[in-house]
Amino acid sequence: MKYIFIASAVLALSCTKNQPITEKPEVIMEQQKNVDPIYQFKVKDITGGEFNLADLKGKKVLIVNTASKCGLTPQFEQLEELYQKYKDQNFVIIGFPTNDFMSQDPGTNEEIAEFCKLNYGVTFPMMSKIVVKGDNKEPLYQYLTQKDKNGLGDFDVEWNFQKFLINEEGKLAKVINPKVSPTDAEITNWIEGK
Template sequence: MEQQKSVEPIYQFKVKDITGSDFNLADLKGKKVLIVNTASKCGLTPQFEQLEALYQKYKNQNLVIIGFPTNDFMSQDPGTNEEIAEFCKLNYGVTFPMMSKIVVKGDNKEPLFEYLTTKAQNGLDDYEVEWNFQKFLINEDGKLAKVISPRTLPNDQEIINWIEGK
C-alpha cells in the first residue's frame, strides 16, 4: 500500500497584500493563523470588529489574522483593493493584515484556498467556502487545524479556546 506523504504546511504560499506587495506565508512560521474570507457589504461584515478585537488581544501571543476580501458571494465586495482597505480601516479600525481581493470558489480559486478546501492538500477534510467570513484555523506548524462556519462569531468560545490552547 502506498504511504501517504505528509501534508505540506501553508508556508509554501505567497499572496499579495491589499497594497499589491508580496506577503510570504513562510514568515508566519510558529504562529497560529486565522485566515478569513471577508466582504464589506455582507450581513456578517460587523465581524470585522470582533476579528480586530481578537487580533488586538492576542497578536502579542502568537496569533495572526489574515483577511482575504472576495466578491464571490452575491457581489458583496465589489470595491477595489483601495476602497476595501479604506472601508475596513474607517469603519472597523482593522489593523490585521488584509490581502488583495481573491476568488475562493470555482475554477479560478486562489491556490491557498484550494489548499484549505482540499483534503488531499490539507490532510484534514474537503470543505466548501460556504459564505463570507468562513474561518480557517492554522496551527503553529502551518497546518489546517479547524474550519469554522461563517456564522460563528470570531469571539466564540471554540475559537478563543483554540487560540489559548485549551
C-alpha cells in the same frame, strides 16, 4: 419570485455542508504527516506587495474571507478585537476580500482597505481581493478546501467570513462556520490551547 430567491439564499446559508472534524488528534496528525504547510504560499497584500506565509512559522493563524457589504460584515469588529487581544501571543489574522458571494465586495483593494480602516479600525493584515470558490480559486484556498492538499478534509467555502484555523506547524486545524463569531469560545479556546 424575489422572496423565493431570498428564502433560498437564507436556507443555503443556514445549511452546513462542511462536516465537523470527528477524528482523534493522533489520526489527524497521521493524515497530515505528509502534507505541506501553508508556508509554501505567497500572496499579495491589499497594497499589492508580496506577503510570504513562510513568515508566519510558529504562529497560529486565522484565515478569513471577507466582504464589505454582507450581513456578516460587522464581524470585522470582532476580528479586530480578537487580533488585539492575541496578536502578542503568536497569533495573527489574515483577511482575504472576495466578491464571490452575491457580489458583496465589489470595490477595489484601495476602497476595501479604506472601508475596513474607517469603519472597523482594522489593523490585522488584509490581502488583495481573491477568488475563494470555483475553477479560478486561489491556490491557498485550494489547499484549505481539498483534503489531498490539507490532510484534514474537503470543505466548501460556504459564505463570507468562513474561518480557517492554522496551527503553529502551518497545517489546517479547524474550519469554522461563517456565522460563528470570531470571539466565540471555540476560537479563543483554540488560540489559548485549551
